[in-house]
Amino acid sequence: MPPRPREKQPLPSLPTGPLNECDDIVTDKIPQDTYEPDDRPIDIVWRNVVVFVILHSVALYGLYLCFISAMWTTTIYGILLYQMSAFGITGGAHRLWAHRSYKAKWPLKVILLICQTLAHQNSVIEWSRDHRVHHKFQETDADPHNAKRGFFFSHMGWLLCKKHQEVKNKGKGVDMSDLYAEPLLRLQHKYFLVLMPIVCFVLPTIIPMLLWNETFMNAYCVNILRYICALHATWLVNSAAHMWGSKPYDKFINPVENRLVSFFAIGEGWHNYHHTFPWDYKAAEFGRINLSLTIINLFAKIGWAYDLKTVSKEMIEKRVTRTGDGSHEIWGWGDKDQTKENYESAVIYNKKDE
Ligand SMILES: [Zn+2]
Numbered sequence: 001m002p003p004r005p006r007e008k009q010p011l012p013s014l015p016t017g018p019l020n021e022c023d024d025i026v027t028d029k030i031p032q033d034t035y036e037p038d039d040r041p042i043d044i045v046w047r048n049v050v051v052f053v054i055l056h057s058v059a060l061y062g063l064y065l066c067f068i069s070a071m072w073t074t075t076i077y078g079i080l081l082y083q084m085s086a087f088g089i090t091g092g093a094h095r096l097w098a099h100r101s102y103k104a105k106w107p108l109k110v111i112l113l114i115c116q117t118l119a120h121q122n123s124v125i126e127w128s129r130d131h132r133v134h135h136k137f138q139e140t141d142a143d144p145h146n147a148k149r150g151f152f153f154s155h156m157g158w159l160l161c162k163k164h165q166e167v168k169n170k171g172k173g174v175d176m177s178d179l180y181a182e183p184l185l186r187l188q189h190k191y192f193l194v195l196m197p198i199v200c201f202v203l204p205t206i207i208p209m210l211l212w213n214e215t216f217m218n219a220y221c222v223n224i225l226r227y228i229c230a231l232h233a234t235w236l237v238n239s240a241a242h243m244w245g246s247k248p249y250d251k252f253i254n255p256v257e258n259r260l261v262s263f264f265a266i267g268e269g270w271h272n273y274h275h276t277f278p279w280d281y282k283a284a285e286f287g288r289i290n291l292s293l294t295i296i297n298l299f300a301k302i303g304w305a306y307d308l309k310t311v312s313k314e315m316i317e318k319r320v321t322r323t324g325d326g327s328h329e330i331w332g333w334g335d336k337d338q339t340k341e342n343y344e345s346a347v348i349y350n351k352k353d354e
């Protein structure tokens with residue numbers, strides 16, 4: 001598909017919205033009270049509350065079983081499924097489909113779809129719509145998990161209440177035609193309510209029972225624990241990675257760099273970078289904790305992942321200087337952020353005059 005011309009999206013208001021390279025910074029002050037969420041009454045969806053309470057209770061019991069009766073193979077298997085499902089979200093729904101930051105051949109797409117269904121965070125089409133709206137209208141009422149409503153809302157509260165009308169309105173305007181054009185995604189979307197229970201709950205429970213004679217209770221509860229842990233890892237990107245950390249690339253937005261989130265969400269916690277350059281398949285600079293990147297690069301080696309889009313070092317440096325909060329680490333000798341004092345006081349052995 002030929003690249004589509006960049007849609008000129010009216011920015012919510014400079015400088016709180018995502019800045020593009022051509023935008024002028026109108027002030028150096030970071031506005032604190034722009035786009036405060038409106039005070040609409042929260043319409044709780046009690047069915048979801050009950051489902052999540054039950055799932056969390058079973059997950060806690062699964063954790064208990066890991067220590068008292070589950071076989072160690074079941075626990076290792078649970079950790080493996082956690083990583084697989086996380087990659088279905090990070091490498092699949094997020095970097096491949098929501099952001100189109102790289103391309104994949106069909107065998108990789110099938111693997112990613114299985115992993116993404118294993119993660120059960122709705123179909124890829126639904127996940128990507130929410131995520132594109134999140135990026136385009138971040139931290140306004142149109143953002144499905146607006147972090148301005150607090151940690152709990154952006155973490156999981158947004159799934160326990162009805163969507164804000166603005167989310168629905170703006171969501172309709174987001175182009176999803178590229179994803180609807182993919183037969184595999186249409187198939188997953190159409191049969192999600194059949195595929196999801198099989199891939200996310202039935203098979204992961206049956207496999208340990210058949211292969212190493214695990215009990216139903218252990219296999220079932222440890223799998224629910226795996227599912228809930230992966231959900232929280234993803235949710236941390238929307239909550240913690242919008243709150244606690246540095247902003248080396250753009251201090252005018254709330255997403256931050258958070259190492260701990262990157263560890264649990266296999267590379268997705270470098271969120272200030274990601275919101276600044278959402279088309280970069282690395283979702284971070286090189287050299288960060290980023291298991292998703294390692295896996296995508298492995299697939300790239302066999303040709304299944306290709307057209308990997310990234311941002312040049314020059315562009316990053318330009319952006320760090322222009323809008324960063326000054327926390328960007330220096331890359332070494334001669335970096336523009338190296339202080340004059342450090343530069344002048346360095347001891348240089350075997351120095352030759354050139
Ligand atoms: Zn975000």
Ligand SMILES: [Zn+2]
Pocket residue numbers: 094099131135274278
């Ligand atoms: Zn994203």
